[in-house]
Amino acid sequence: MKSDEHAKGPSLSCSSIRTSTFSSTLMSASTHAARHIIIVGGGIIGCTTAYYLTRHPCFHNSTITLLEASHHGAAQGASGKAGGLVARWAYPKEIVDVSFEEHVKLAKEHGGQDRWGWRFVDVGSWEGRGEVLEQEEDPGNLARKKSLEKTRGLTVDSGTRTQKGLPDDLIWVKEHLTESYSPMARSGATAQVHPYLFTTSMLELAKEKGLQVKIGCAATKLVYSSTNQITSVEYKDSTGSGSITATDVIICAGAWSPNLIPGLPIEGTRAHSVVIRTPPTKPIAPYVLFTEITCIGQGVNTPEIYARPDGTVYACGPGDESPLPDNVDDVVVDSTACQVLLRNVSSISDQLRDGEVEKRQACFLPVSSVGGGPIIGQRSPGLYIATGHTCWGISNAPGTAKAISELVLDGKIRCANLKSLQPSKFF
Incomplete structure (x- = not known):
């Protein structure tokens, strides 16, 4: 039955x-x-x-x-x-297989490319060092970091990782700071929306x-x-x-x-993010990067970076256990959390360092307890x-x-x- x-x-x-x-x-x-x-x-x-x-x-x-x-x-x-990531490799698979195809249909039917920034992107794992200007002060790292588990659906084959540099068009991260870069999904398996x-x-x-x-x-x-x-x-x-x-x-x-x-x-995990408008003279190729950055503060920092078609770059950091407010309008943004995030992503990219910060924000993700x-x-x-x-x-x-x-x-x-x-x- x-x-x-x-x-x-x-x-x-x-x-x-x-x-x-x-x-x-x-x-x-x-x-x-x-x-x-x-x-x-x-x-x-x-x-x-x-x-x-x-x-x-x-x-x-x-x-x-x-x-x-x-x-x-x-x-x-x-x-x-x-960030607006849309992926065939997301989880749980029961809903992913339906949802990705529906995203494609909606974009075709309603002009998603122009209306909500729909496009396919490449996604990769970047590991390397960060550079900090001498006059910058270290704001420290956030306490009680919580992984957002964005890469849970991915399987990265270490045997395919290249140690010889970045893709030719990924020029907005510094090659000399790169220790390794590897694609994390096949072409056509990752897209984005605003x-x-x-x-x-x-x-x-x-x-x-x-x-x-x-x-x-x-x-x-x-x-x-x-x-x-x-x-x-x-x-x-x-x-x-x-x-x-x-x-x-x-x-x-x-x-x-x-x-x-x-x-x-269901409980809430607070996550901070920033939106940076990059200089118009420095184009940003369509990549989503999951990074591991050393030499900035203590330990390894793991911001996610999303290039968008409107000339902005979105970046988010780990979650924390801040109490859930009564209303979404009352969510508090921790300025230190945003500053740490900005410093981390700016440490590997001149384009991000030279850009204008348009938004410092926070939200609560609904998570099953x-x-x-x-x-x-x-x-x-x-x-x-x-x-x-x-x-x-x-x-x-x-x-x-x-x-x-x-x-x-x-x-x-x-x-x-x-x-x-x-x-x-x-x-």
């Missing part, structure tokens, strides 16, 4: 009876019935889910409302402050199809019926408190998701979860969104087998 969360073959027609994984407690209902869907969270998972729901053939006669707690709009957290532009584009495209958005609106409570069916969402905004009736609620609030679902094993993840699926009648994507939220957003849209409107996930990611596996 096929799983209720995964089936192959022809899709259900919109006139067929929708069956849930919780058929013993859920009412069977025609997909023609009016559905009132609430998405909690205006990050990349929430906005992309809204897009896929509005494109689903069974979406007609439904309404979707997205609640975003930030007063500044969508993508104010990790979705707007990430995460803020991608997220807000998904939101605008969903709004064109009827999505309603409430900005500065924080969901405070989920309300259930006596049969544990979701019935409404309570919220607070600048005008006070309110409630919205719902047949389906999708929790995409990242590290803040446990505020609505007690026991959800019990390991694994992300958590994708149905928790109870009408309640769905899509969070815990760690550093791979940008890459895995389209696959997650497609799966959730199928689960809500078809009653089954058809694009992939996500049994290992369903909520019951985590709590």
Whole structure:
């Protein structure tokens, strides 16, 4: 018998009876019935889910409302402050195989190259020494460093590493400081987007199809019926408190998701990043570098560096265990953390050292406290979860969104087998 969360073959027609994984407690209902869907969270998972729901053939006669707690709009957290890496070698593979192809399709359909900076890039491991100007002061290293595990999905064959220098077009890192460089994925397996532009584009495209958005609106409570069916969402905004009736609620609030679902094993890891605008006379070839830099401060520093097509370079450092604030608007940026990061990346590149720092920022990545993840699926009648994507939220957003849209409107996930990611596996 096929799983209720995964089936192959022809899709259900919109006139067929929708069956849930919780058929013993859920009412069977025609997909023609009016559905009132609430998405909690205006990050990349929430906005992309809204897009896929509005494109689903069974979406007609439904309404979707997205609640975003930030007063500044969508993508104010990790979705707007990430590097934007999209990779076939990411994890978990169950969702990666769907998500990468969806990224390619979205870019073709909506002009992603111009709209959100979509392009294929090379990715490599760089090891070497850093140089520091004599007048610079050492700000020290961050305490309690936490690996973001970005390279977890990669397997680097040490036998293929070259000790003879860099690729011909990778001229924005200093060759004389390089000890080794090796490609980390085959050509065509790595791409990038500008995460803020991608997220807000998904939101605008969903709004064109009827999505309603409430900005500065924080969901405070989920309300259930006596049969544990979701019935409404309570919220607070600048005008006070309110409630919205719902047949389906999708929790995409990242590290803040446990505020609505007690026991959800998600915690936040704070990560800092900077954006540097490089001199226009010094072009930056399209590379993503995972670095190991010695001779700067104590130990080995491992910033990630992402060249972008708009002439900027994004760099991020390790995570830390700073407490999660009540609202994404209250995330505190540690100036020392950003200074350490800037010093590290500038120590191997004149282009980065000579560039103008446009942003110093921080965000919280949602991480499963019990390991694994992300958590994708149905928790109870009408309640769905899509969070815990760690550093791979940008890459895995389209696959997650497609799966959730199928689960809500078809009653089954058809694009992939996500049994290992369903909520019951985590709590």
